[in-house]
Amino acid sequence: MTNEELKNFITAHTHEVTFEESQFLNAFVPSEKIHSLAKYLRENSFAGFDYLFCLSGVDWKDHFMVVYHLTSRKFRHSIVLKVKIADRNNPTVDTVCDIWKVAELMEREVYDLFGVKFNNHPDLRRLFLDDTWGFPLRKDYKDDITIVSL
């Protein structure tokens, strides 16, 4: 499907999505709708987004953003879903690891580095660091011993 068709397809399912076009089609999804939209995109036979190839977290200083890069093997189209999480003190979003199994490890990584909790995740533990570390990839992370700021 082309970008226009994808836009119409998604808006037909979830109205609150806004779009932006850059290298891929970016869809800004409210955080309570992400699970149902993701499931719909995976299971619908016209969309067929079965390959989640990147799940990243970004810290935009006043909010967090979780970015999902999806692609469909059959139809060869790609899309990027972006979820804005406004609450910096207790960021949570629904998990998608029941839809794509790779999300289990990727969400643990986002939790480890940013502190974003994923609801209903089967095993949300820190991945690389131990429990006493802060969340290093946050922009306000301070570590006087190991980080040398220029």
Added chain:
Amino acid sequence: MKFIYDFSYLTTKIHNWLYLHCSNLWVTIWEMVIVGLCILLLFVVLGLTFVYMERKVAAFMQLRLGPNRVGPKGTLQALADTFKLLLKEGLTPSASDKFLFYVAPFIVIIVSMLALAPIPFAKGLQMYDLNIGVFYVSAVSSVSVIGILMVGWSSYNKYSLLGAMRSGAQIVSYELSAGLSLVAIVALAGSMSLNDIVESQRTGWWIFKGHIPAIIAFIIFIIAGTAELNRAPFDMAEAEQELTGGFHTEITGMRFAMFFLAEYVNMFIVCAIGATLFLGGWMPFHVGHLEGFNHIMDFIPPFVWFIGKTFFLVWVIMWFRWTFPRLRIDQLLTLEWKYLMPISLMNMLLVALIVIMKWHF
């Protein structure tokens, strides 16, 4: 120089000389001491030779040179390794079962020494000609599995335990096939005494005279023998890539040297038994009753024949190690119980038929 063809000249001379100078009891004691010293010397020489041989054989098969710095062409490398092992710290894990941990290496060394008793190294050079020679060797070498299980259990280490359990299962299974393949030659020769078996090969080696069943028995014996020795491709018990060290993860220093030495001497014993039963032992290569040809073959001393055959088999076993990947434990046991064992049993029936109908040469 007659004794190089028949060592009994030398041994009877020493025996008579001792008789002249001592009483009966002291003669026995001195003979035991001499034999003991010879065995220890044999251990040392075998250990050094095999360590060097293994490294050189491995190197040539892997496109490299092997040890070539210590001594001319690296011949003193084994001595350097021995010194290194002597100087290493012998660690004992604090929670280990101390008694078993200390006793285990001695059991394997004692078993290796005992199994050397009936092997005829040359005409007249044999420690004790038991009339149940084959049976004795087979029985005594089974005791070594106790040493391995002891060290695996007493190390208080999960890796050692897994390795020892695997090794125990493996050795116990493969003894059956090894024993049954030896039975084939015993049936053909009509005696279990190793000296008789060698004498019966005066007209030709059993691998040629006993044609089909002897060849099958030989192949099974080589495979089962490699498995008994815990060598690749059957070295699951000490699989470095899976269990770090297997049953000898926790043994260091001189204790490790003892296990190492016992493994090499066991390899020598298995190959010596194979050479004696299948390839004629110290008997030169004779063809039936061709007197002229046999007489020419007799010029090479029997001792050289025995060493040549044994080292050829040792080289074959080393060749296996550096060529094949290792089998998984369940594949290993499947190989024994579903393939080698039925084949050995069939082979035994076949050899019984051949002996009764006198269809061998």
Added chain:
Amino acid sequence: MNNKEEIEDLIDSHEEDFILNVGPQHPSTHGVLHLKIKLHGETVTDVQLHMGYIHRSIEKMCEASSYRNFIYLTSRMDYLSAHMNNQACAMAVEKGMALEIPPRAKIIRVLMSELTRIASHTLWWSSAGLDLGAVTPFFVGFRDREDILDIFEETCGARLTMNYNVPGGVMYDIHPNFQRRVKEFMKKFNKRHHEYDELLTGNVIFQGRMKGVGYLSPEDAVSNGCSGPVARGSGVSCDVRKWLPYDGYENVQFDEILETKGDCFARYQVRMKEMLQSAKIIEQLIDNIPEGDFQAKTKNVIKLPKGEFYSRVETARGELGVYIISDGSMNPYRIKFRSPNFCNLSALKHMTIGGKIGDLVAIMASLDLIIPDIDR
């Protein structure tokens, strides 16, 4: 091998939990990876992964570097396909600058990538043999790898972490001996590849260890995000060089190798045949390197406009993605590396449960993991 219900019963019951630590220091995990496996006899009932022993927070360090400098950190992620890591980062920066690189640079990049792929697969083959107990393949494989690394050293100055790609092209021109040496190597390689098959592929014991072990279905491969030979061994067509060609791959003839069996032996076969395909690509290009610049003109200090740029590259292990988020300043705002080994690892648990410890080693050998790439 137990059937599925028995395995699930074993997993649920906690009797006879024998926990064995494989790693982090272990001769056969290819790096520092800690697996806690629960055993019932010799059967694996559970696998827990503990990573992070070599976490160097490369992503955070990149935020403090400039757009030229962060590339040098990435050679250390998947160090066996270092050239392709650098290529992915350079491509992402070039996408941001909307820069077109000269054809000579493209061809040089492709040649270096394919040589790196052959070198990486040779090392994989050597260590696969070593993990399964055959020591000789290690020496045979490294002999060929040494030839490739000598070629790299002459042109790039380094053997493992080449740092040869820069935004705009490559750093220096190729050495005058490069074409001759690569042609000599190709002549030897095609004969030696036959040796690899003789030594390991046709061996009955090896096939018995690898066939039927570690089955990964195509649906599981896609759901776990697997890419590269791991997914292609299950029949999933995912070669980025074919799907989204970059840097001159659209002009080169080669086949994408797919196998349908999905077990360890299929993944092994995929990599063996890929080596021959890489050799084919090199032979097509080595005589046709166009003349011209090896680097497009760029400013000394690179600033990317505000936006997001994603580049995808096929490394020896799968699809590497570099996701750059820029806010218009000299340093990247956020860089995320989508590493192929991270996603291949998530398939490990599914493949191992129900097998033996020996199977775990065979599966790890066929997955070809590089742990620094997982931990970054």
